[in-house]
Amino acid sequence: MADELERPGENGESQDPAAHLPAPSIWPFGFALGVALVLVALIISSWVIVAIGAILALVFGFLWIRAATREVRATPPPEPAALTADVEEEEGEEDDGEPRLSRSLFLEGATLGIGAAIGGIVTLPSVGFMVLPAFLDQEYEQIDLGPLESYPRDQWVVAKFRGTQAQPDGVARRTAYIRYNGQQDGTPSFTILSNRCVHLGCPVQPQGLTDEEAQMIETEAGGVELFKMAPSGFGCPCHGGAYDIEGNRTAGPPVRALDRYKYSIHNGRLRLDEPYSVGKVKGTGSDAQIAAYDLVDPGQHVDGPEQFFYPYVP
Ligand code: FES
Numbered sequence: 001m002a003d004e005l006e007r008p009g010e011n012g013e014s015q016d017p018a019a020h021l022p023a024p025s026i027w028p029f030g031f032a033l034g035v036a037l038v039l040v041a042l043i044i045s046s047w048v049i050v051a052i053g054a055i056l057a058l059v060f061g062f063l064w065i066r067a068a069t070r071e072v073r074a075t076p077p078p079e080p081a082a083l084t085a086d087v088e089e090e091e092g093e094e095d096d097g098e099p100r101l102s103r104s105l106f107l108e109g110a111t112l113g114i115g116a117a118i119g120g121i122v123t124l125p126s127v128g129f130m131v132l133p134a135f136l137d138q139e140y141e142q143i144d145l146g147p148l149e150s151y152p153r154d155q156w157v158v159a160k161f162r163g164t165q166a167q168p169d170g171v172a173r174r175t176a177y178i179r180y181n182g183q184q185d186g187t188p189s190f191t192i193l194s195n196r197c198v199h200l201g202c203p204v205q206p207q208g209l210t211d212e213e214a215q216m217i218e219t220e221a222g223g224v225e226l227f228k229m230a231p232s233g234f235g236c237p238c239h240g241g242a243y244d245i246e247g248n249r250t251a252g253p254p255v256r257a258l259d260r261y262k263y264s265i266h267n268g269r270l271r272l273d274e275p276y277s278v279g280k281v282k283g284t285g286s287d288a289q290i291a292a293y294d295l296v297d298p299g300q301h302v303d304g305p306e307q308f309f310y311p312y313v314p
Pocket residue numbers: 197198199200201202236237238239240241252253254
């Protein structure tokens with residue numbers, strides 16, 4: 001019975017197996033490049049690159065699908081009359097007049113589909129963990145740092161306190177350097193510096209004498225320890241970063257001035273609000289002109305041409 005079937009080639013078709021393989025194409029590489037761009041851009045939070053990657057992935061994906069299905073689209077449905085009774089009997093197929101999917105095309109589609117499913121299962125969770133935090137608003141705690149009388153005018157103090165979030169003690173401990181600058185336009189003026197080095201985040205230390213004995217203040221969030229100090233500046237023990245008394249970088253690898261905290265006064269008590277980043281501080285104390293920016297990570301420039309090398313962070 002098989003001998004009675006028409007063989008490929010007998011009617012002019014090629015018998016070369018390579019003839020049934022899809023032609024080499026650059027579309028999959030372009031598609032992969034687009035997807036890779038999207039993933040990288042999501043990690044660095046650059047929406048421009050996300051858009052470019054998405055467009056590349058869509059265009060190359062479309063071209064890839066178009067190339068992969070060219071054979072199906074170009075092949076007319078087989079004529080029911082061309083199917084011999086023997087073939088129908090052997091394959092158990094019914095002649096319903098519908099175009100039939102070739103086995104190679106089915107296998108190709110199944111392989112791609114299973115590959116995509118496995119890739120998604122493996123990739124999505126890790127990408128989610130990397131990308132999602134960037135879209136979640138970070139809550140900043142407001143922390144009571146005690147009555148204003150605890151902060152003598154022009155006196156620097158190290159304030160050690162605990163954050164209000166439920167965290168282990170070692171994680172929740174915070175430090176800020178605080179100086180009361182006196183009244184400005186009828187309201188108390190404070191300079192409150194973060195102790196986070198803006199190179200890589202090590203804790204900076206005051207350069208100068210610090211009292212060993214702490215003044216303890218009880219607050220709702222727990223105890224606040226205040227140590228008087230007389231710093232000439234601040235230094236970072238990790239890579240030698242140095243800052244002057246207003247937090248401006250003076251030496252080493254840090255890229256901007258020390259971050260500061262906003263603050264507010266409630267019922268005669270100093271309250272620490274959200275932190276912000278600083279490009280440069282001109283002047284001192286209550287007369288300081290502060291180039292303030294939204295808080296960014298250590299190592300990021302906030303001004304000058306270098307700022308354009310850093311992506312927007314939501
Ligand atoms: S982390 Fe401070 S200088 Fe590197």
